[in-house]
Amino acid sequence: MNNNYADPPYVKISDADASGLFSSGLEYNAPARGMWNIVHMGMLIPDAHQIYVCAQGCLRGVILTAAEMFELDRLSWISVSEEDMFNGHLESDIVDGTADILRRLDRKPPVVLLFLSCIHMFAGVDFENALNELSEMFPDITFIDCYMTPTMRQTVSPVVKMNAQLYAPLKKREKDPKAIAIIGCDRPTDETSELIGMIRHAGYSIKDITACSSFDEYLSIAESSLNIFYIPTAKLAGEELEERFGTKALYLPACFDSDELKDGYRQLCGALDIPMPDLSEQESRASKALSDARAVIGDTEIAIDFTAVTRPFGLAKLLCEHGFNVTSVIADTAGEETSAFEWLKANRPDLMIYAAANVNMLNFPERPHSKTLAVGQKAAHYFNTDNFVNIVMNGGYYGFSGIEKLAALMTEAYRTPKDRRTLISHKGFGCASCLDS
Amino acid sequence: MKNASKMIPCYSADTAGVCSAMYELGGMTVTHDASGCNSTYSTHDEPRWYDIRSDIFISALTEMDAIMGTDEKLISDTVKAAEDLHPKFITLCGSPMPMMTGTDFDAIAEEVERRSGIRTFAMHTNGTHSYIDGASEAMLAVVTEFVNECPKADGIGVNILGMTPLDFKWRGTSDLMKKWLGESGLEYISCLAMGSTLDEIKNAASAKVNLVVSYAGMASAEYMKDKFGIPYVCGVPFGIRAAESLADTIKKAAESGSSVLLAERSTDTCDTVIIGESINAVFLSSALYQELGISSSVICPLPTETRLLNSCDAEYLAEEDIEKALKELSPKTVIADPLYKSVIPKGTRLIGLPQFAFSGRCFEKHMPDLIYTDIKEYFK
Numbered sequence: 001m002n003n004n005y006a007d008p009p010y011v012k013i014s015d016a017d018a019s020g021l022f023s024s025g026l027e028y029n030a031p032a033r034g035m036w037n038i039v040h041m042g043m044l045i046p047d048a049h050q051i052y053v054c055a056q057g058c059l060r061g062v063i064l065t066a067a068e069m070f071e072l073d074r075l076s077w078i079s080v081s082e083e084d085m086f087n088g089h090l091e092s093d094i095v096d097g098t099a100d101i102l103r104r105l106d107r108k109p110p111v112v113l114l115f116l117s118c119i120h121m122f123a124g125v126d127f128e129n130a131l132n133e134l135s136e137m138f139p140d141i142t143f144i145d146c147y148m149t150p151t152m153r154q155t156v157s158p159v160v161k162m163n164a165q166l167y168a169p170l171k172k173r174e175k176d177p178k179a180i181a182i183i184g185c186d187r188p189t190d191e192t193s194e195l196i197g198m199i200r201h202a203g204y205s206i207k208d209i210t211a212c213s214s215f216d217e218y219l220s221i222a223e224s225s226l227n228i229f230y231i232p233t234a235k236l237a238g239e240e241l242e243e244r245f246g247t248k249a250l251y252l253p254a255c256f257d258s259d260e261l262k263d264g265y266r267q268l269c270g271a272l273d274i275p276m277p278d279l280s281e282q283e284s285r286a287s288k289a290l291s292d293a294r295a296v297i298g299d300t301e302i303a304i305d306f307t308a309v310t311r312p313f314g315l316a317k318l319l320c321e322h323g324f325n326v327t328s329v330i331a332d333t334a335g336e337e338t339s340a341f342e343w344l345k346a347n348r349p350d351l352m353i354y355a356a357a358n359v360n361m362l363n364f365p366e367r368p369h370s371k372t373l374a375v376g377q378k379a380a381h382y383f384n385t386d387n388f389v390n391i392v393m394n395g396g397y398y399g400f401s402g403i404e405k406l407a408a409l410m411t412e413a414y415r416t417p418k419d420r421r422t423l424i425s426h427k428g429f430g431c432a433s434c435l436d437s
Numbered sequence: 438m439k440n441a442s443k444m445i446p447c448y449s450a451d452t453a454g455v456c457s458a459m460y461e462l463g464g465m466t467v468t469h470d471a472s473g474c475n476s477t478y479s480t481h482d483e484p485r486w487y488d489i490r491s492d493i494f495i496s497a498l499t500e501m502d503a504i505m506g507t508d509e510k511l512i513s514d515t516v517k518a519a520e521d522l523h524p525k526f527i528t529l530c531g532s533p534m535p536m537m538t539g540t541d542f543d544a545i546a547e548e549v550e551r552r553s554g555i556r557t558f559a560m561h562t563n564g565t566h567s568y569i570d571g572a573s574e575a576m577l578a579v580v581t582e583f584v585n586e587c588p589k590a591d592g593i594g595v596n597i598l599g600m601t602p603l604d605f606k607w608r609g610t611s612d613l614m615k616k617w618l619g620e621s622g623l624e625y626i627s628c629l630a631m632g633s634t635l636d637e638i639k640n641a642a643s644a645k646v647n648l649v650v651s652y653a654g655m656a657s658a659e660y661m662k663d664k665f666g667i668p669y670v671c672g673v674p675f676g677i678r679a680a681e682s683l684a685d686t687i688k689k690a691a692e693s694g695s696s697v698l699l700a701e702r703s704t705d706t707c708d709t710v711i712i713g714e715s716i717n718a719v720f721l722s723s724a725l726y727q728e729l730g731i732s733s734s735v736i737c738p739l740p741t742e743t744r745l746l747n748s749c750d751a752e753y754l755a756e757e758d759i760e761k762a763l764k765e766l767s768p769k770t771v772i773a774d775p776l777y778k779s780v781i782p783k784g785t786r787l788i789g790l791p792q793f794a795f796s797g798r799c800f801e802k803h804m805p806d807l808i809y810t811d812i813k814e815y816f817k
Contacts, residue, residue, distance in 0.1 A: 362522075
């Protein structure tokens with residue numbers, strides 16, 4: 001391997017600093033398309049219509065995201081020309097264009113997610129005023145300010161903000177003491193997980209935007225008496241709902257550490273006012289599933305990427321503890337995983353960390369690789385392997401049952417190669433795709 | 438509102454045109470834009486992304502970079518990447534934010550070139566224009582920089598100008614073009630920019646005629662006419678008979694040294710409308726007339742010149758204008774990308790002709806081969 005890069009794409013964990021793994025530089029975009037973007041997320045609100053106001057180059061990605069998932073009739077756009085930025089029409093075009101689109105729509109949506117872009121923020125556009133004007137013109141429509149502002153990702157990440165805005169149309173309602181919401185997910189949580197089991201067993205109903213089939217059902221999320229989130233990017237959503245409706249937000253991280261999981265369940269039980277159940281059977285099953293998987297997978301090298309699970313270092317630690325040969329993690333940051341990171345640094349000092357978008361990763365798939373089992377699409381691409389677990393953002397799995405399922409998926413991936421090109425080209429894991437037709 | 442669209446997509450933008458034109462030439466292309474924005478190009482504008490590696494990158498611009506004017510970061514990051522990847526040349530593209538901050542790409546390119554010792558081009562894109570503009574500027578930069586006077590080929594050598602996967606089916610088209618040229622007694626010299634290496638393109642002045650297959654190639658053709666005296670012929674060899682006729686036009690141009698822009702079209706009332714890139718659409722119209730006797734007019738929603746169109750053709754950019762025009766024309770048939778479906782009048786037949794610059798990957802599997810191929814079945 002070349003060790004003389006001006007901009008190295010990897011670092012050995014023993015040499016890495018959790019507070020900053022890689023320096024910023026030019027970026028490459030790997031052809032792994034499973035991660036959701038703001039368009040996929042916006043489609044979760046039933047009957048909502050998305051309108052994007054931005055330059056042609058920025059519009060293209062969002063329009064074709066909708067087209068590929070057969071939802072083009074739920075998205076419209078207003079293109080910002082070069083002249084618009086200097087002729088004083090930047091703000092009026094937002095209002096006029098949106099009004100024009102809404103007048104031409106056959107059916108008026110209950111909610112419009114109106115997206116402005118980096119250039120609007122940079123120009124100091126008065127978004128609130130635009131929304132007020134539109135609300136006066138269309139009083140039956142709720143307009144939500146949304147942001148396609150990737151240049152601002154280091155201050156307010158577009159995904160974090162979008163996650164919060166997904167719940168902005170909710171209006172205060174009388175609380176249902178026996179209703180709980182799981183917020184911030186892009187797919188339902190596995191029904192067989194102990195998380196769902198505990199909530200249901202305690203007699204609570206579960207509200208989840210991913211399961212809403214109508215706008216009314218979506219609005220009922222506001223009735224929840226407790227909002228649970230386990231994806232870190234949903235933190236702002238939880239905080240804002242707590243502020244607006246006084247609904248407690250409980251963060252139960254989708255982690256792979258037994259003690260942390262049990263600590264989360266204890267918090268849940270406290271919030272639900274139920275006794276902590278004995279989870280030793282679930283814990284044992286997870287452990288056995290890992291041992292069974294290890295027996296099949298053996299010493300095969302394993303690469304994990306951050307798009308598959310929200311805690312790649314935590315998963316690496318768990319697998320190492322169970323004898324797996326985890327050699328690589330693809331992640332740009334250690335995020336909230338300092339503890340797992342430090343454990344790996346001390347116990348697996350040769351583990352390599354790869355930068356997901358470094359330009360020198362461009363030709364990495366063509367390098368010679370040992371047979372690798374990948375967890376995640378980017379890992380599959382970079383390590384040039386068809387033996388991979390095809391999940392994004394934990395795949396809806398959670399807790400001990402999630403570990404058990406993941407172990408089974410790893411075994412299956414080890415035994416049965418997948419059609420990598422087709423699967424990782426599919427945009428928005430779990431969404432409908434024209435690539436399938 | 439001329440710039441608002443209820444449902445149909447927009448075309449690929451200028452930055453995508455640059456990247457697409459430069460993709461196979463061994464250079465490094467850097468778009469000065471936010472992290473993740475290159476996924477639009479690599480997913481929806483570039484069918485080669487999975488199969489052919491190319492040094493196409495994004496600068497990962499942040500709001501602080503924009504506010505503080507940190508051009509130095511773009512320069513040093515680009516030079517650092519060039520040290521690792523050794524590109525044959527470097528191309529820098531602008532996007533909306535740098536336009537707002539007035540980034541001087543000419544100066545940045547000069548500095549990158551000085552530090553790296555690698556020829557560096559500044560493209561004047563900003564993400565608000567069409568891919569045609571970007572591809573046109575990129576192709577012109579390539580021919581201006583790399584094409585020099587050289588001995589003419591023995592036969593009638595032909596360069597193809599203006600070909601990218603944004604307008605032409607990526608898989609198969611180059612082979613069909615070469616087959617057509619070979620069987621027509623013409624000699625393939627190079628294709629800008631699909632299927633040729635930079636070294637092949639460097640030899641472009643050995644051609645006797647340039648074939649301009651999309652408006653993106655027009656500026657390069659004009660340059661080569663002025664610089665090397667090479668005449669150009671606009672056209673795309675759709676079908677068999679029309680392709681043979683185009684080959685004859687090229688031979689005549691080689692002999693006369695005169696450029697030919699227009700195609701043989703029907704003057705009858707048109708009951709078919711073709712929506713698309715001007716040269717593609719005009720020459721499809723010509724092929725339909727020659728092969729099937731169909732009279733058709735063209736709606737061009739992309740940059741072009743009036744001299745390439747007939748009086749029955751029209752230039753409309755906005756969804757509502759296209760919708761209105763189609764309603765007024767009330768054609769029996771519209772030939773267009775399938776995502777135009779929502780603006781086609783009820784009762785009008787739509788023959789889908791997917792274009793990557795419009796619908797991206799959506800219909801890639803269904804793109805037909807129309808070059809030097811019997812098209813009667815597809816359009817009957």
